Amino acid sequence: MPPAPQSAKSSSPTSLTQAFRSVRTCTERLCDPLEPDDFNLQTMPDVSPVKWHIAHVSWFFETFILTPYSGGYRPFHPRFQHLFNSYYETVGTFHPRPQRAFLNRPTTADIFEYRAHVDAAMAGLLADVDHPEFARIAFLTEVGLNHEQQHQELMLTDIKHVFATNPLHPVYTEARPVQTQAAPPLDWREFDGGLVEIGHSGGGFAYDNEGPAHKVHLESYRLATRPVTNGEYLEFIADGGYDQVELWLSEAWRIVNEQGWRAPLYWHETQDGWVHMTLSGLRPVDPAAPVCHVSFYEAQAYATWAGKRLPGEAEWEVAARDENVDGHFMDSGDFHPRPAMEGEGLQQVYGDVWEWTQSAYAPYPGFKPLDGSLGEYNAKFMCSQFVLRGGSCVTPSGHVRSTYRNFFYPPDRWQFSGIRLAEDA
Helix, strand or coil: CCCCCCCCCCCCHHHHHHHHHHHHHHHHHHCCCCCHHHCCCCCCCCCCCHHHHHHHHHHHHHHHHHHHHCCCCCCCCCCHHHHCCCCCCCCCCCCCHHHHHHCCCCCHHHHHHHHHHHHHHHHHHHHCCCCCCHHHHHHHHHHHHHHHHHHHHHHHHHHHHHHHHCCCCCCCCCCCCCCCCCCCCCCEEEECCEEEEECCCCCCCCCHHHCCCEEEEECCEEEECCCCEHHHHHHHHHCCHHHCHHHCCHHHHHHHHHHCCCCCCCEEEECCEEEEEEECEEEECCCCCECCCCCHHHHHHHHHHCCCECCCHHHHHHHHCCCCCCCECHHHCCCCCCCCCCCCCCCCCCECCEEEEEEECCCCCCCCCCCHHHHHCCHHHCCCCEEEECCCCCCCCCCCCCCCCEEECCCCCCCCEECCCEEEC
């Protein structure tokens, strides 16, 4: 299993170098369970081959750090600038995303040579503490490490989709023994309304979309003390939730019928009950674990059925910011949500499943994207998506915080996304 990666946050050149080595090594160890034939598969346009992921994160360091700041740096291959650019229009052209699996060459071995080439150059640059642009290099390296941690999560998310598409349902990693337990009763925690401040206000790394800090007014509200479980979602299914048009948004109802949604992604009903695909192969659905792989549309329909609603992202952040940023993350090595533990207050705020909010992904008041091409990292996607909060069981520990804004389109289901309910006080 991959080791627990160190946080990408750094306070000195030595810790920055250590963080670089740790994050880069973790990416490669995530590849250890894979066979050569696994690296170039792409089962839908939103899924990228693992080979592409491990090349793209090196492309990021090469493009934004080594080429402009390392004098005499020699790019590994002149065409890699095009092949492994994701979407940066200001950097140059890029290979179409739905066709990434067409890239049988360069080989996976070539890609690992590329990583070694970039790592060696980065080691030399990070050791040059007298470089006149070292502060800028350090900042961009921190962005690059957080970017790579995002792709570690995407690699696991994408390989799960690839394995789930295979009728053999391959196993990425053997399931770890987890003590079976019932979910604690669903309870509610109330939060007072008023004028509150949200958003990142300095101190530690954050993406540009997390700021600036600003004030919003909230009415008093309640949050469920834990996410919705599989067992609770099964009640929604049994009650004909997917057949009740009044629960669904218009666009959602169209997709439910066109795509034949009857349960969360990866669920299959058998004579012995419901099973679902995990990174440990097919397993029975655990009624006590958080429901996972549901779209915003399904989360919204479930909340309506339950007589509740989804939280706004400001409500979620205010509730979460006093909680310790710990939980069941990628470092556990089992890559699957676990049941909540008995305890007071909010449970599973961080880790296990990303939690859909009812908030559209939009810029905060006064938002300004990063200068240059990195301004494309987040700003260009602030349309037609919804915000998720909290991280999941495939998010690296140390990567998320209360202000972290994830975002996906409302029909997306292949992410480790779940539901926490809210209601007006």
